[in-house]
Amino acid sequence: MRYSTERKEAVLKKMLPKNRSIWEIAVEEGISMAALYNWRKAARAEGRLLPDGDQTATGWTAADKFVAVVETVALNEADLSAWCREKGLYPEQIRQWCQACKQANDWDRSQNERLRQARKTDQQRLKALERELRQKEKGLAETAALLMLSKKAEAIWGEGEDA
Numbered sequence: 001m002r003y004s005t006e007r008k009e010a011v012l013k014k015m016l017p018k019n020r021s022i023w024e025i026a027v028e029e030g031i032s033m034a035a036l037y038n039w040r041k042a043a044r045a046e047g048r049l050l051p052d053g054d055q056t057a058t059g060w061t062a063a064d065k066f067v068a069v070v071e072t073v074a075l076n077e078a079d080l081s082a083w084c085r086e087k088g089l090y091p092e093q094i095r096q097w098c099q100a101c102k103q104a105n106d107w108d109r110s111q112n113e114r115l116r117q118a119r120k121t122d123q124q125r126l127k128a129l130e131r132e133l134r135q136k137e138k139g140l141a142e143t144a145a146l147l148m149l150s151k152k153a154e155a156i157w158g159e160g161e162d163a
């Protein structure tokens with residue numbers, strides 16, 4: 001069945017945060033849940049903000065959070081607060097999502113820094129182990145030399161015969 005653009009828009013508005021679940025809308029409007037999911041998917045593909053029916057911030061996908069950050073980045077505090085009230089969010093959540101977006105874009109550099117630090121630590125540990133191994137090898141060589149000398153001395157003078 002074909003639905004008018006106006007009807008689709010009205011139903012999509014009901015899917016906005018702080019409203020009802022898709023199941024409730026489907027029952028109320030007499031539209032299949034599959035159709036509603038498809039409408040929401042198409043609207044998201046257009047870049048519209050339509051988070052899942054969960055009224056908490058956890059119901060928002062990463063793409064929804066990114067769109068929310070993009071929409072609010074240029075807003076002042078008053079406009080941001082109004083936008084958040086409309087969407088059922090807190091300004092602090094938007095700030096956290098913005099910070100997460102910034103960190104995501106800087107992931108390569110921070111990952112490389114962590115790997116560099118880990119490599120440096122491993123190299124220092126390797127040097128310390130090699131130094132310890134050299135000391136133990138010297139001690140073992142010295143002990144072997146003393147053992148050989150004691151055997152030679154014993155062979156030359158015999159076992160300690162006391163007179």
